[in-house]
Amino acid sequence: MPPTHEVFNQPSPLEDYDVADDAALTEGIEREGAGWAAGELSELGKLAGSAAAHGWAEQANVNEPVLRTHDRYGNRIDEVDFHPAWHVLTDTAVAHGLHAAPWAEDRPGAHVARAAKFFVWSQNEAGHGCPMSMTYAAIPALRHSPGLAKQFEPLLTARSYDFGLRPPHTKQGLLAGMSMTEKQGGSDVRAGTTQAVPAPDGTYRLRGHKWFTSAPMGDLFLTLAQSPEGLGCFLVPRVLEDGSRNALVIQRLKDKLGNRSNASAELEYDGALAWPVGDPEHGVRTIIEMVNSTRLDCVIGSAAGMRAALGQAVHHTSQRYVFGRALLEQPLMRNVLADLALESEAATTLMLRLAGSTDRAIGGDAEEIAFRRLAVAVGKFWVTKRQAPHVAEALECLGGNGYVEESGMPRLFRESPLNSIWEGAGNVAALDVLRAIEREPDSIAALLAELDLAAGGDIRLDAAVTRLRAELADTDGIKYRARSVVELMALCLQGALLVRHAPPAVADAFVASRLGDGRGHVFGTLDRAADVGAIIDRNRP
Known part of the structure; x- marks a missing residue:
């Protein structure tokens, strides 16, 4: 190659690492x-x-x-x-x-x-x-x-x-x-x-x-x-x-x-x-056993896709330099990466809670059976819907390099809508949540009991749970509002799990950005109080 073809400022491939080191x-x-x-x-x-x-x-x-x-x-x-x-x-x-x-x-x-x-x-x-x-x-x-x-x-x-x-x-x-x-x-x-x-x-x-x-x-x-x-x-x-x-x-x-x-x-x-x-x-009753299990896998698959996309974005920006500093050190990019990390961690945490509920439900735990019936449908609706915008934003972190097939990002992006469609698209999943609440009231009681475990941990989460209870009590036109109701259920559930189990930096930023007054509509709109450094460091591949 001619001497002008010197390759520099290109990140190394993300390989030969432990994906499970998460x-x-x-x-x-x-x-x-x-x-x-x-x-x-x-x-x-x-x-x-x-x-x-x-x-x-x-x-x-x-x-x-x-x-x-x-x-x-x-x-x-x-x-x-x-x-x-x-x-x-x-x-x-x-x-x-x-x-x-x-x-x-x-x-x-x-x-x-x-x-x-x-x-x-x-x-x-x-x-x-x-x-x-x-x-x-x-x-x-x-x-x-x-x-x-x-x-x-x-x-x-x-x-x-x-x-x-x-x-x-x-x-x-x-x-x-x-x-x-x-x-x-x-x-x-x-x-x-x-x-x-x-x-x-x-x-x-x-x-x-x-x-x-x-x-x-x-x-x-x-x-x-x-x-x-x-x-x-x-x-x-x-x-x-x-x-x-x-x-x-x-x-x-x-x-x-x-x-x-x-x-x-x-x-x-x-x-x-x-x-x-x-x-x-009773074929539908029989097949619903299969559907519940595949819906859990939809949540797992979407959480995996988000984690893979996040890993690529963090790895690329840590080795790509602009204006004398790594992209990862640029303030706005740090906001974006931390926000992507919050979404990924919330999805992973919910996925594992649902899998744990499956184990305990199989063991005969009545409350977990009720919780799983509703929470899997809630997770299926929300986590799978978040995968596509999440992967799109992660791809954008790589710029043009993320738009070529060799990066692997286009494959992640093409895959990102699948789980939202498979086993019932968004409307089907949201209406199934309402159906479960109506026919199996123990299921909503179990989910609300799960939220109550985090009561007092964050006043913004407490306020969101209060809003959720009001939304559920107002049955007038609830099918029309099904998506907003189920979205709030999912965010409250993710927020409650993070408040109980995640580091304060993660829990505080998630609740503030997803359930607080300053909620943004695109990734990268975290409040200045967010500890983005701690969030990113926790999620480096």
Whole structure:
């Protein structure tokens, strides 16, 4: 190169570090009963922060999945081919139990440990997390049919990644997908037209078209269909026990926004064999068990995306110099970075509280069952909505360098709207919160009791909780106000958790900026009293 091509004032890549070295994360797993997982979490964090893992993530997204509908002889096969990097990522995730493994562990904190590992590993690549989430969420749904659970749960929880279309019981481990949405229905699953016809042997035959099928390369699918008894939930194997393909075809892979590594598909059932899961007439009730688990993963995934974006922004600005000083030392940039850090820490803290609630709810704690029912929906609405503006602002911290693919920021940005749409977009989630309050009053009582634990810790938080109680008491037009009510619930919950558990600098700045009188509408509007240095230092990668 000519001598003018000297490269300087360019930050080094953010790699070869421990992604799990995150104060909010390590403090949270200890608080929520999974401190015993710290060693494995750090091991996975170092792998997630390695140059090798970053290379796998890039390769899996540059080399997109390919649908092969037929073999060379004209036989219909409907196979999805993935780049080897996808298999390395997925194998790692399964080996560390990011799929359904905690359901097989009779140990306090198992679901918190899994959430923390999902959070850490997803910061490297989010796409392969989809089959992990589907498999994790399949277990509580399958337990509505003990026979099916006994048959498939050991394989769904096994820490063995065994890719390929073969009969389920010939494999070392299984992954599950979900096939719910239809063209005409969207979130209105009762509008589905897929038909389930009973067979003499107790199975059903499905016929219909699914508009979005998650993880079409999976071994089993949970799906909804209209049976003579009503809208039912069914389990559909990809391959039958005799080795033949079940009667379903992949019409096409979706050309979607977001990651390019994972495949989503349109699926056609053409007389596919299926087993009923739970009562045939109560399919929605059965599938809600799956939805609650995948909504938790939406919160985890969004928190992970925010943490990854924050790490890139802090790292870049600490090594990029303007006007004689590092960008990170410039006053306005410090305001922006600290504000981004507050959002990330609040999301991480809430995510871990929800995971802890899952553990305790499974253990039979009635108050935690009620809390989880409402708080997961609240978290799903709010945390997933905050990811897109958060990542956009973090990308802007890198300037033009953040706008090119090599930085990894465009991939984070494309992924950022996903979790807000998946498992019910914003309106669906907000209205579900209102529905839970109306039908299960114990849930709002449990959430308010959680807020009361922080009473007296900050007068601004106390005032916000008082406003929330007034909003909930005013039911006139509450559906119209649903988003503002649920937003206030989420901010109060995050604020209460930070007041109780975070350092004063973090808690004070969060409550002042999110619940105080001087609340800004863009990142970087923290009050001059905020201890931005302490906030940033706590969140350096």
